[in-house]
Amino acid sequence: MKKRIGFIGSGNMASAMIAGIINARYSEAVDVFASNRSIGKLLDIKERYGVQIAENNVSVARNCDIIFLSVTPDMYPPVIEEIKDFIREDAIVVLIAAGQTISQNEERFGRKVKMVKAMPNMPVAVGEGLTSFSTNEFMTEEEIEEIKTLFESFGKAELIDESLMDIASAVGGSSPAFVYMFIEALADAAVLYGMPREQAYTVSAQAVLGSAKMVLETGQHPGKLKDDVCSPGGTTIQSVASLEENGLRAAVIHAVRANMNTIGRK
Numbered sequence: 001m002k003k004r005i006g007f008i009g010s011g012n013m014a015s016a017m018i019a020g021i022i023n024a025r026y027s028e029a030v031d032v033f034a035s036n037r038s039i040g041k042l043l044d045i046k047e048r049y050g051v052q053i054a055e056n057n058v059s060v061a062r063n064c065d066i067i068f069l070s071v072t073p074d075m076y077p078p079v080i081e082e083i084k085d086f087i088r089e090d091a092i093v094v095l096i097a098a099g100q101t102i103s104q105n106e107e108r109f110g111r112k113v114k115m116v117k118a119m120p121n122m123p124v125a126v127g128e129g130l131t132s133f134s135t136n137e138f139m140t141e142e143e144i145e146e147i148k149t150l151f152e153s154f155g156k157a158e159l160i161d162e163s164l165m166d167i168a169s170a171v172g173g174s175s176p177a178f179v180y181m182f183i184e185a186l187a188d189a190a191v192l193y194g195m196p197r198e199q200a201y202t203v204s205a206q207a208v209l210g211s212a213k214m215v216l217e218t219g220q221h222p223g224k225l226k227d228d229v230c231s232p233g234g235t236t237i238q239s240v241a242s243l244e245e246n247g248l249r250a251a252v253i254h255a256v257r258a259n260m261n262t263i264g265r266k
């Protein structure tokens with residue numbers, strides 16, 4: 001039987017997952033339900049993907065087999081209080097909020113609930129996402145496979161130990177923002193030297209996409225791939241030296257540390 005998938009909170013991340021699920025034809029629009037605090041985003045999602053606007057959060061909880069809690073972390077306690085008596089016994093609740101743990105939220109439900117902690121990222125919208133996930137002990141092997149297949153419909157999925165979820169959140173969930181900054185900076189530099197802006201984004205973004213693909217598909221060390229680009233006495237090594245002088249690596253590691261500190265991790 002077709003599973004009904006629900007989203008409680010339909011902001012940026014939920015919209016991206018809905019786009020991914022619908023574009024991949026993993027689900028029919030008729031089987032996807034979304035609720036949100038304000039109506040505007042729901043109307044927009046309905047118009048773009050044809051999915052069902054749920055009357056309220058409880059209606060998603062009652063009717064769906066897989067329920068994404070896609071509100072911000074501070075809204076987890078009130079939303080769970082609102083829906084906890086309406087989740088069916090065989091339904092799967094998926095937590096996607098940064099810093100939220102399975103045990104914390106099992107406690108909020110106060111009863112046995114099948115639960116997944118997942119950390120997707122925005123590129124799920126175009127089928128190139130990365131979703132790290134962990135499950136609780138009430139999930140069967142079959143259900144774990146089923147949820148993995150759902151995540152794989154919009155990208156790659158990694159079953160990880162929950163103790164690694166916060167760092168997976170920083171390096172997999174937040175990092176698209178860092179990469180967009182890098183692409184924007186490259187493009188600004190291209191514009192500085194006269195390239196039209198749209199062309200600058202295409203050139204910069206494709207260079208990033210291709211480089212990532214090289215890491216994933218060749219299995220070669222990123223350092224070796226970097227070395228291959230640097231012709232002896234050439235232009236690239238000058239830029240690499242400049243990036244080292246300006247602390248690119250340290251800046252990235254500091255950025256990840258700031259992310260971890262936000263959720264109370266040292």
Ligand SMILES: NC(=O)C1=CN([C@@H]2O[C@H](COP(=O)(O)OP(=O)(O)OC[C@H]3O[C@@H](n4cnc5c(N)ncnc54)[C@H](OP(=O)(O)O)[C@@H]3O)[C@@H](O)[C@H]2O)C=CC1
Nearest residue numbers: 009010011012013036037038070071072073096097098120
């Ligand atoms: N953005 C990302 O790249 C990623 C985000 N996440 C997680 O996803 C979650 C959502 O983040 P994001 O999409 O960025 O944030 P958004 O603010 O875009 O989305 C949150 C949505 O929840 C709605 N909302 C708030 N309170 C309620 C409520 N009581 N009932 C129903 N809906 C409610 C808001 O409605 P309103 O329209 O009224 O504001 C808003 O649309 C967070 O927990 C975040 O950690 C995880 C991975 C990546």
Ligand SMILES: O=C(O)[C@@H]1CCC=N1
Nearest residue numbers: 097098169170173174
């Ligand atoms: O900014 C946030 O808190 C979320 C978690 C990962 C990406 N966005």
